[in-house]
Amino acid sequence: MITSQALRQEPDQPLSCFVVGPIGDPHAAHGGPEREAFEHHLAVFEEVIAPACEKYGISAVRADGIAHAGDINEQICRHVVESDLVVADVSGGNPNVMYELGLRHITGKPTIHIGEAGQLPFDIASIRTIRYQRTRSQLAAARKEIESALAAGLRDGFELLTPARVLRGLQSGDGPASTGEDGGRGEDEDSPGLLDDFAVIEDGLDEMTADMDAITKTIETIAELTERSGNEMGELTQANAPASARLAAVARYAETLNVPAGELNTVVSGFAERMATMDSGVRAALGLIETTPHDERGEGAEEFLDQLMSLEEVMQEGLTQIAVFGASVTSMSRVSRHLRKPVKEISSAVRQMTSVMTKMGEWATKARVLAQPATE
Template identity: 45%
Template sequence: MNIMTVADPEPKGAPVTTCFVIAPIGNEHAPDGSPELLAFEENLEIYEKVILPACARHGIVPVRADGIADSGEITEQICRHVLQDDIVIADVTGGNANVAYELGIRHLTGKPIIHIGEHGQLPFDLSQIRTIMFNRSRSGLVKARRDLEGALDGALHNGFEPLTPARILFGLPAVAPLPAVVEAEPDDPDAPGLFDRFARVEEQMEAMTETSEAIAGFMTVIGEAAVQVGPVMERASQPGAPMSAWLPAMTELGKAMAEPASGLREACTRFAGQMVEMDAAAQTAFDVIAAMPPEQRTGSPTGFLEQMISIAESTHEVVGVLGEVEVCMRWVAKMSRELRAPGRDISAAAKQVSAAMTRIADWERRARALI
């Protein structure tokens, strides 16, 4: 993709605002139907329908990594853009590793950075940073473009509050946390009503259910891997067997657990991000129901409350089993270096879900109080 000018040229001598776009680029030359080509198409859509027109409104020329025309080492050029450009826009959808790496560099500079992300695909590690959320629909992309236009206007004219890493690095005082998701103002005529909130929560529940099933599936595979290596472990534990007899078992177990442990960590990260996103809609629904007279809470409001209690109960079970697996892996990982990588993944997965339980426990408390 060539670097594109999307606005009339600046008057000669006028300063040009530079803008770099961090995003999971994908591969436009990948085979049809491949994840790499799908990633390229999805992110190109956000770039062309949201980022380009929003920047054009302010006379900004955004540049992506695949639009750098200069010769030289691409990694160095990307780093220079991340460190030096006036503004960075980051599409954090899906928690791409390269995006996270470049974000970490930018966060240390204290310069303006605007996060955008697709509903249901927000990485938990970034969920506490104010993010423009979008649905991949025509109206959703239009709203995201308008939100991004407003964020760019604020960054250009109202200054930018450095994020925590930069504040610590520069010795700046802490500030009150910003809300994680851009929500409609209460007096916005397009603000969703109660049933809109219910529908949104139900949609997010479906996504969370799929993620929960994925988590359970990975945990099952991990358990089966341990069972399959059981005979090797039994031989190694026979009286008189040398300690070295454990090494093949540990190597085999580590290989068998590597992929499902990595998948478990990814699924738990996605689950925690979905929890953060869903919390805004759920809490608003709770507030509306709380303002209703008890006799008016029958029907959909009661059904909503029962669903929230059901989610809490099922999640408690998942967390309990995951916690047991994590404790076991923490001990086993000390026995062999072959198990340290899957052990770290499982431990990180447990922490992600445990952190999300704070929100789930609050949902259950509010739902039981209102039902």
Template identity: 65%
Template sequence: MITTLAARDEQDRDVTCFVIGPIGNSYAPHGSPERAAYEHHLRVFEQVIAPACARYGMTPLRADRIAHAGDVNEQICRHVIQSDLVIADVTGGNPNVMYELGLRHITGKPTIHIGEHGQLPFDIASIRTIHYERSRSGLADARETIENALEVGLRDGFESLTPARVLRGIQPADGTPAAPGDTAEQDEEAPGLLDEFAAIEDGLEQVTEDMDTITKAIETIAALTEQHGAEIAGLAQAHVPMSARLAGLARYAESISSPADELKDTAHAFARRMTSLDSGVRAALSLVEITPPEEWGEGTDEFLRQLVDLEATAQESMAGLDGMGSAADGLLSLSRHVRKPVKNISAAVKQVVSVMACVEEWAGKARTLLERATG
């Protein structure tokens, strides 16, 4: 499908352009990573994106330059969805950027990707992206490439990206018809919206399996800890030599090594899977949010309820994990024998905790949407 902005021009209305990308912190101390990120991406905006857009009469807008009062997150979502054009700096795969980009993709509207060479996220590496380098000449080349992309797109139309073709049931807001010959029959194997939900659900099922494995590993470690703890306590009360106590700790460490390894590996897989799913789930939830409940279709309710159920499973896993992390930290100084398994347990706890907030956010949004549909 080719999306054109010609209809906008004929209405004598300026083409709106919103820029999504890492912002950084303008108030961070000089020399800090946050301040360096702010200065770099501001330079890209002012020296690359803004002049390229200005050549075609467009004034690009960044999130930190929205002047109107109101809820910032809502304003950003509206600009992402409603703007005629979005230019996305995907450098580093910033989570907020990836979420906003996923939301933009489902609209089917024109989007131009740019990114620093060597810093592109794997998830969208196959999508045509304008690369830039931090040198003066590198930024100048990127500006020229964006200008060329704008010239071709404004004149001939912007080609829809794969996510927009997948969600081909969503039409551009300006009502532009598909290009001649661009029919569903030509792409019979392309997945539809329900296929996308199913793919996410498969991922969520794997996440649930990861949580079950984590819970079982915790239960195994807890049982072994209780068993060997009683033995070690008995040795201490019997006032046996320290070498005998160390031998008891060594036996305990050996018994928990395998479940601790499994816990660490599963937690790592779980965290990676959650990170990979996050942008897709958020984009799917945003799609459901902007679609009237009567148009949700088969599978949407089930998808939302799966997110709610996932939170309950997560809370059950976390209940044992929190206690396990505290207990593990207390064992680190006892003996070198227990350090490796205990460090594996501690690493697993940190990885799971770092991504568990996603589950709570998904479930909260899903509950809100379900209540809206039934209310």
């Protein structure tokens, strides 16, 4: 079975846990950001991670606690790769932490993610992360969650994350359909194969396409309301109507705009969450396709690439609408305070949508390259 990884303890030798995370500078001036970071993450280590590990006889250490002399970078890499367990604090997406975490993921060894609420990096949002806040009660709750994760992992094994599962599949030499000496599958019967992964991702892509249709329709509704309001304001201006009459017209427009603006922000937020959940899986699938010979990919892989490229076409249409729409929204809030609430909702949607579409463009660009016939 390769769907989970167990902690195996040697007799008379405690299990080891290496803690990956920001450390800060203990020698920085008091009150400075580096010193505050040091104090905060030291507290997380001493009050949350170390006690949780100690409960199960696991010895936890940070990089600044490595006692042996030598090249610190080499020592860190060794601890990341060789430790029985890694607990990674991903708060803020520190580049060194993300590098070390990626190195750990490839090993397939047990890894627990924790992170401060509101500071979790987008790239690994699909991986379960124990969240905490900087209060004593929240830190205590996080410690209990780590204890529960350790108890479950020690009992049942830790689930392999996507990079490790993909690598295991490649190392087997035969992909998801490999067989053992007994003629049976080399994997556990319940573990997903490549086509299973593609099917799950494709379902998500279908849902994202539906989200795009809903977003487009909502934008069209807002555009119609805006055009109608513009015509009314033009008529009032031509009639030399007083400012109070024009203000009343703007207030009516704002009231009708509130509902679709709120709906737009809600749909886009769901779209962005779906995107964050799928991003690592899509990228892993693309990576696996890239390492598979073109004539061995199978129909599922080609359909998957086609779907990513088709989604880009829908995305480009939406991106054009969003760009034009976003440019006009900014000036609307200056007209009247009544418009500030719907404009805030719309602006939030525009920002999220632009960020999401950038990621989708990266998917499609990679898919387009992989879809090209292999050259001699």
